[in-house]
Amino acid sequence: MDAAVDPDAMLMLAYAHGDLAAFEALYARHRGMLYRFLLRSVRDPHRTDELFQETWSRVISARARYQPQAKFSTWLLQIAHNLMIDSVRRQRPMADGDEAETALANVAMPEQDQPDHTLSEFERRRSLQRAIEQLPDEQRTAVLLRLEQELSLEEIAAVTGAGRETVKSRLRYAMNRLREVLSE
Amino acid sequence: MTTPLPPQDPREPDEALPGEAELAALYRQLPQNEPGPALDATVLRAAAQALETQPAVPVERRRAPREPGDWVHPKPVAVTPAAPAGSARKLRPRWLVGLSSAAALVLAVGLAWRMHESPRSESAPVASGSVAPVQAEAATNAPMPPAPLPAPPKQPPPRILAAAPHAPMAAKSRQAVADKQAAPVSRDEQQLAGAAPRAPADVTRQASNEIATSATKPAVAEAAASAPSLQSTMVAAPAPVAAAADTATSASDTPTQELDKIRLLFAQGHDDEARQRLAAFRHAHPQWELPPELQAKLRKP
Numbered sequence: 004m005d006a007a008v009d010p011d012a013m014l015m016l017a018y019a020h021g022d023l024a025a026f027e028a029l030y031a032r033h034r035g036m037l038y039r040f041l042l043r044s045v046r047d048p049h050r051t052d053e054l055f056q057e058t059w060s061r062v063i064s065a066r067a068r069y070q071p072q073a074k075f076s077t078w079l080l081q082i083a084h085n086l087m088i089d090s091v092r093r094q095r096p097m098a099d100g101d102e103a104e105t106a107l108a109n110v111a112m113p114e115q116d117q118p119d120h121t122l123s124e125f126e127r128r129r130s131l132q133r134a135i136e137q138l139p140d141e142q143r144t145a146v147l148l149r150l151e152q153e154l155s156l157e158e159i160a161a162v163t164g165a166g167r168e169t170v171k172s173r174l175r176y177a178m179n180r181l182r183e184v185l186s187e
Numbered sequence: 188m189t190t191p192l193p194p195q196d197p198r199e200p201d202e203a204l205p206g207e208a209e210l211a212a213l214y215r216q217l218p219q220n221e222p223g224p225a226l227d228a229t230v231l232r233a234a235a236q237a238l239e240t241q242p243a244v245p246v247e248r249r250r251a252p253r254e255p256g257d258w259v260h261p262k263p264v265a266v267t268p269a270a271p272a273g274s275a276r277k278l279r280p281r282w283l284v285g286l287s288s289a290a291a292l293v294l295a296v297g298l299a300w301r302m303h304e305s306p307r308s309e310s311a312p313v314a315s316g317s318v319a320p321v322q323a324e325a326a327t328n329a330p331m332p333p334a335p336l337p338a339p340p341k342q343p344p345p346r347i348l349a350a351a352p353h354a355p356m357a358a359k360s361r362q363a364v365a366d367k368q369a370a371p372v373s374r375d376e377q378q379l380a381g382a383a384p385r386a387p388a389d390v391t392r393q394a395s396n397e398i399a400t401s402a403t404k405p406a407v408a409e410a411a412a413s414a415p416s417l418q419s420t421m422v423a424a425p426a427p428v429a430a431a432a433d434t435a436t437s438a439s440d441t442p443t444q445e446l447d448k449i450r451l452l453f454a455q456g457h458d459d460e461a462r463q464r465l466a467a468f469r470h471a472h473p474q475w476e477l478p479p480e481l482q483a484k485l486r487k488p
Contacts, residue, residue, distance in 0.1 A: 018234070021238055023234060027231060027234075030227075030230060030231065034221065035220075038220060038221055038222045039220050039221075052222070052223075055222055055230075056229055056230060056233075059230040059233070059234075060230075060233055063233055063234050064237070127213060128217055131210075131213055131217065132217060149204075149207070150210060150211050151214070171204075174204055175204060175205075178204055178205070178206055179206075181210055182206050182209075182210070185210075185213070
């Protein structure tokens, strides 16, 4: 992708030339989505904080060599994904059960108008969260990148290092599983 | 892990998966977790500090150091490095100097320990018979010759002078063999030490004198020959057992040890026996390349 097309890439280049405000704008645009991707992938708030900080640290240290060949968000997620894989290899056990649920639900829910509807939607969201947690790692990552980041199959393939058809297959399996859980 | 390049831009239209819209809508209702203010502050502070400490400048392609496992950074841009890179380069020699100094110190201490330990372990079974202690004592005596030196000393016997350079070699080779075959050598030396008391006393005394003089430098040998004082007797005292013990034939001797013993026999004046053993050695080890001085001895009957 051309740098002129991607505003994030322009911000990154500006930061590489010493513009701190550009980095602040870039950070503000991507902090939420990156944090959620990490939190829902590793399901551990402490490790999420570490990985989040480490990801941005890599971005900062790589600013001088950054070349806008693709969307900045894809590159950022690629860094985060690789760090996450390394982290999972280092410490295999993940947070699960109550800890993960607490971590994922510690932010206020969107308000709904009707109480009955709120309860039903809450149960559905909780089921979706649990179903995503129980997916295999590769499928969960693909689903998160698709649903949270709205990446294309090619972009997910680039981030995860898998082939396009592999990503498509993972997404099919994962979404079928999520639909099954929600329909139960 | 390899360094991933930023992926290519997907331009093809992406197909929607079945049921994706419903899942996406439900997913968007999930809690919108975000990093805390402290985390935000940490990241923004790191970004600011990076600009303050080292202004970002592109570095030359392929010449920027890449840490092991550094798969994050994309390929560097082809621009000449700037001054701040030099400061990082200046730090490296300090680190290298410290590391190399420590390594050299460890190596020196290890070598000194090794050299200090080897003669002690070798002489332990032979007690007073080894040549190495004699050398050590002679060396310690060397800086303190008798003060009133008489007239210029006579020319020492040529065989002593000829044998003198070989004594350290013999000691070195014995140390090397002792390092490699600690157990067999110590057993040999015990056998040799056991055989030593059978040697006649006068012969051993003469041999010990010669070993003592041959083991030291020529100046010390001259001083010892010209003024046979208490020092020389002290130096020579532990040698008799060693002289007989070190030249005795042993089936378990390595070729190097056997050659050392032959040299020792030449040094002691037992030329006939030495030549016989040298001939036997040559017969037993025809491929072994003899040192030039022993080849000369072998040729001259």
